[in-house]
Amino acid sequence: MDKLIVKLSGKNIYQHPFLIARALSGLCQKVKLGVVHGGGPQISETMEKFGKKPTFVRGLRVTDEEDMEITEMVLSGLINKYLVGILLREGVLACGISGKDGFLFQGEKHLPEEENIDLGRVGEIRQVNTRLIEVLWEGGFLPVVSPISADKEGRSLNVNADWAAAWLALATQAQGLFLFSDVPGVLADPTDPQSLIEELAISQIPRLLEEDKIKEGMIPKLKMIEQVIRGGVGSVFIGHIREIEKLPQLSLDATLFGTTVVDG
Ligand SMILES: Nc1ncnc2c1ncn2[C@@H]1O[C@H](COP(=O)(O)OP(=O)(O)OP(=O)(O)O)[C@@H](O)[C@H]1O
Ligand SMILES: [Mg+2]
Numbered sequence: 001m002d003k004l005i006v007k008l009s010g011k012n013i014y015q016h017p018f019l020i021a022r023a024l025s026g027l028c029q030k031v032k033l034g035v036v037h038g039g040g041p042q043i044s045e046t047m048e049k050f051g052k053k054p055t056f057v058r059g060l061r062v063t064d065e066e067d068m069e070i071t072e073m074v075l076s077g078l079i080n081k082y083l084v085g086i087l088l089r090e091g092v093l094a095c096g097i098s099g100k101d102g103f104l105f106q107g108e109k110h111l112p113e114e115e116n117i118d119l120g121r122v123g124e125i126r127q128v129n130t131r132l133i134e135v136l137w138e139g140g141f142l143p144v145v146s147p148i149s150a151d152k153e154g155r156s157l158n159v160n161a162d163w164a165a166a167w168l169a170l171a172t173q174a175q176g177l178f179l180f181s182d183v184p185g186v187l188a189d190p191t192d193p194q195s196l197i198e199e200l201a202i203s204q205i206p207r208l209l210e211e212d213k214i215k216e217g218m219i220p221k222l223k224m225i226e227q228v229i230r231g232g233v234g235s236v237f238i239g240h241i242r243e244i245e246k247l248p249q250l251s252l253d254a255t256l257f258g259t260t261v262v263d264g
Pocket of ligand 1: 008009010011037038039040041059161162180181182183185186187188189190213214215216217218219
């Protein structure tokens, strides 16, 4: 049976609950499915309620100790359980976990290339233990994963959700990784929605990043992709959440509109 990893963006989970739940319900009857979610806007909103101003460095959220608590509350609590709820209503036995559970994602503090920048509790994954995912699949559950990970001491790390999804795809040797967002895919010009790159060769990625055409949250996505493809995950897709409804039909005749990453 095929394995697929789907990443949902915090930017539109709440706008499309039925679309998402129906698509995932159809899909998980056909393949071993893992769902990873982000929560960018919800974390920012909650931080603002606590009087804190969100700041980002190349698409990664600066996360001090207090921000870490807020981030964990929102991602592993609110959003994770919201997704579980909409899936339960659709008849799917969803089980919400975070990257900390069963040491799914063990990581360490992320040190950006710029030496003088400290992103606080932002982490990157070093080791994946898929045992819990396997157990859930064996039991007929759909794993819904918050990207919050644990360092060696079990303390929380804020890991970008695209990175978490990428690591899960690598560790489970999934056939496909689908990153759904609020844009039609990777745009050659981020201000022009018509400039979609439908087929993106991994060899093009370094130049796109250098040319400054890839900004904010698209940076961490593209930074992991080469590793994902080279690591044996068959295909990576980046596209708008609307495309998710075609996923259950994928093995038949459906093709998704967006960016497909190819090895080349
Ligand atoms: N060249 C580009 N092509 C497409 N999107 C781009 C580009 N450059 C920057 N972006 C931005 O990247 C954003 C997607 O990343 P972002 O981190 O904001 O959301 P996400 O990863 O889908 O959700 P979450 O962070 O909640 O998991 C788009 O909304 C868009 O504004
Ligand atoms: Mg993001």
